[in-house]
Amino acid sequence: MDIEKLRREYTPMSETAFYILLSLVEERHGYGIMQYVDGLTGGRIRLGAGTLYGSLSRMEKDGVIEAAGEEERRKLYRISGIGREILKIEIMRLGELYQNGMKLWEGIS
Amino acid sequence: MDIEKLRREYTPMSETAFYILLSLVEERHGYGIMQYVDGLTGGRIRLGAGTLYGSLSRMEKDGVIEAAGEEERRKLYRISGIGREILKIEIMRLGELYQNGMKLWEGIS
DNA sequence: GATGATTATATCACGTGATGATATATCATT
DNA sequence: AATGATATATCATCACGTGATATAATCATC
Numbered sequence: 001m002d003i004e005k006l007r008r009e010y011t012p013m014s015e016t017a018f019y020i021l022l023s024l025v026e027e028r029h030g031y032g033i034m035q036y037v038d039g040l041t042g043g044r045i046r047l048g049a050g051t052l053y054g055s056l057s058r059m060e061k062d063g064v065i066e067a068a069g070e071e072e073r074r075k076l077y078r079i080s081g082i083g084r085e086i087l088k089i090e091i092m093r094l095g096e097l098y099q100n101g102m103k104l105w106e107g108i109s
Numbered sequence: 110m111d112i113e114k115l116r117r118e119y120t121p122m123s124e125t126a127f128y129i130l131l132s133l134v135e136e137r138h139g140y141g142i143m144q145y146v147d148g149l150t151g152g153r154i155r156l157g158a159g160t161l162y163g164s165l166s167r168m169e170k171d172g173v174i175e176a177a178g179e180e181e182r183r184k185l186y187r188i189s190g191i192g193r194e195i196l197k198i199e200i201m202r203l204g205e206l207y208q209n210g211m212k213l214w215e216g217i218s
Numbered sequence: 219g220a221t222g223a224t225t226a227t228a229t230c231a232c233g234t235g236a237t238g239a240t241a242t243a244t245c246a247t248t
Numbered sequence: 249a250a251t252g253a254t255a256t257a258t259c260a261t262c263a264c265g266t267g268a269t270a271t272a273a274t275c276a277t278c
Contacts, residue, residue, distance in 0.1 A: 012124040014265065018206060025213050031226050040209060050266055053228060058264090073226055073273070084217070091210035097127060098207045100149060101200035104134050108193070123236070140255050159237055162257060167235085182244070182255055 001062060003082055010064065010086050011093060016047060018094075020055050021079060021087050024065050029074035030056060059083070110171060112191055119173065119195050120202060125156060127203075129164050130188060130196050133174050138183035139165060168192070 010017070019040070023033045034047050056077065059065045064083040068076040079087065122130070128149070132142045143156050165186065168174045173192040177185040188196065 015121040015202075015206065016265070018210070022210060022213055025217055029226080034226095041205070048266060048268090049227075050229080050268080051264095053226095054265075057228090075227080087210075088214070091207065091214055093124075094203055094207040094210060096150070097124065098200065098203040101127070101131060101196075101203060104131055105197070105200055108134055125236070138255080140253095143255095157237060157239090158256075159239080159258080160235095162255095163236075166257090184256080 003085060006062060006064065006082060006086055007089060009062070011090050013090055016045065016051050017055055017059075018090060019045060020047070020052065021059070021064065021083060021090075024077050024079040024083070025087075027068045027076050027078045029076050031074070112194060115171060115173065115191060115195055116198060118171070120199050122195075122199055125154070125160050126164055126168075127199060128154060129156070129161065130168070130173065130192060130199075133186055133188040133192070134196075136177045136185050136187045138185050140183070 013021070019037045020033055023036050023040075028036060030052055034052060037045050037047055056065070060067065060077070063080055064086060065077045066080045068078040070076065119126070128146045129142055132145050132149075137145060139161055143161060146154050146156055165174070169176065169186065172189055173195060174186045175189045177187040179185065
């Protein structure tokens with residue numbers, strides 16, 4: 001699947017998908033992602049099992065993330081090269097939304 | 110519907126919903142929103158009729174936006190008090206995502 | 219060593235909402 | 249009068265996030 005098609009399918013992405021992808025900038029296994037996101041967001045986001053493993057399967061199938069070994073009960077993943085490009089685009093998109101939001105918000109206090 | 114329930118149902122909100130709500134910081138009619146968002150995003154986001162009028166109906170039903178008069182063929186809307194609270198929360202959420210994204214992104218260049 | 223909490227992954231059914239397509243009508247311009 | 253822009257509305261579809269449920273191993277602790 002080419003990058004342009006992936007960009008269309010993955011951006012805008014959901015908050016949970018974003019944090020899953022962001023977590024995998026370093027190698028992690030599913031459960032580790034849960035805990036990491038929990039910590040990163042101060043407990044605001046608690047990933048459900050369905051959300052997490054569903055997303056992981058889809059992302060691996062599409063090559064946005066890739067397997068990075070398997071140790072006893074754990075499957076390790078990491079973000080792929082294409083995944084990194086998608087993530088970059090998504091971060092920029094979020095920046096645009098935030099900037100536009102702040103700009104207009106300040107007009108009404 | 111109380112604010113807490115609305116917050117649950119509206120955040121995180123989609124990119125299109127965000128821009129629709131943001132547009133209504135000033136009074137606008139549906140078609141005007143289309144053009145405004147088009148301009149604000151440099152043509153990146155072109156709202157489809159289905160997306161727009163569907164969202165508008167839902168948002169008015171829930172009291173996130175309110176009718177602001179009707180002139181010939183146009184129905185004017187504006188954001189409501191509760192809508193403003195929701196929008197504020199959403200902008201803060203976007204800020205969090207963006208900050209976390211940038212923070213981790215810089216670690217990998 | 220039994221019990222309960224935590225670690226760890228997987229699958230399924232459900233609902234919701236975004237989207238594209240389609241329809242309708244008016245208005246301005248050529 | 250024909251075309252394109254203005255303006256709103258509805259409908260079917262589809263993908264995705266979510267919660268529930270299941271399974272099992274490991275760990276702490278009593």
